[in-house]
Amino acid sequence: DVKVTQSSRYLVKRTGEKVFLECVQDMDHENMFWYRQDPGLGLRLIYFSYDVKMKEKGDIPEGYSVSREKKERFSLILESASTNQTSMYLCASTGGGWPQHFGDGTRLSIL
Amino acid sequence: QKEVEQDPGPLSVPEGAIVSLNCTYSNSAFQYFMWYRQYSRKGPELLMYTYSSGNKEDGRFTAQVDKSSKYISLFIRDSQPSDSATYLCATSGNTPLVFGKGTRLSVIA
Numbered sequence: 001d002v003k004v005t006q007s008s009r010y011l012v013k014r015t016g017e018k019v020f021l022e023c024v025q026d027m028d029h030e031n032m033f034w035y036r037q038d039p040g041l042g043l044r045l046i047y048f049s050y051d052v053k054m055k056e057k058g059d060i061p062e063g064y065s066v067s068r069e070k071k072e073r074f075s076l077i078l079e080s081a082s083t084n085q086t087s088m089y090l091c092a093s094t095g096g097g098w099p100q101h102f103g104d105g106t107r108l109s110i111l
Numbered sequence: 112q113k114e115v116e117q118d119p120g121p122l123s124v125p126e127g128a129i130v131s132l133n134c135t136y137s138n139s140a141f142q143y144f145m146w147y148r149q150y151s152r153k154g155p156e157l158l159m160y161t162y163s164s165g166n167k168e169d170g171r172f173t174a175q176v177d178k179s180s181k182y183i184s185l186f187i188r189d190s191q192p193s194d195s196a197t198y199l200c201a202t203s204g205n206t207p208l209v210f211g212k213g214t215r216l217s218v219i220a
Binding site for chain 2: 004033040041042043045048058090098099100101102103104105107
């Protein structure tokens with residue numbers, strides 16, 4: 001079974017802090033994705049990556065950046081956290097055209 | 112028009128009922144169709160995956176795709192309280208998945 005692991009289930013940070021969300025997958029997948037999920041808005045794509053050191057903007061990249069130094073790890077960075085970035089963050093991976101597999105999410109609160 | 116439309120519900124049914132969940136999509140280039148199930152405080156898990164028009168069955172679940180009308184459905188037979196979750200449809204061509212907003216389903220014992 002594919003395993004996508006997100007480093008934290010719950011995280012509380014303060015406005016202005018730099019926040020790192022980590023995601024690791026164990027299936028050697030080329031493609032990795034970061035989403036945020038909010039009530040009434042569904043899943044929205046922030047950034048994705050098709051290969052190491054490559055990144056593509058999704059639908060809502062503003063206020064976020066990403067890093068992919070190793071194939072199995074994809075990090076989401078909130079450069080200066082704001083309260084409107086309070087959300088559930090979901091990481092996913094896929095390889096060979098198969099559907100995305102998701103981690104269990106990080107529920108991030110910015111105070 | 113949004114690319115994938117899905118009625119958010121909530122939908123509440125008695126145990127044993129047949130459940131029908133539906134999505135419409137706008138892009139005729141979409142060719143992969145998926146249903147995910149998401150329990151509270153968990154990530155979405157893949158439930159059904161199909162590439163073409165027609166039906167695909169897996170136990171109590173049937174996924175149906177009608178490309179001519181751009182309509183995708185998920186049927187749950189003999190629904191159980193453990194089926195209570197949010198169901199998300201998703202589709203794509205050669206781009207990242209496009210998701211519906213999800214339908215929240217409650218199956219009442």
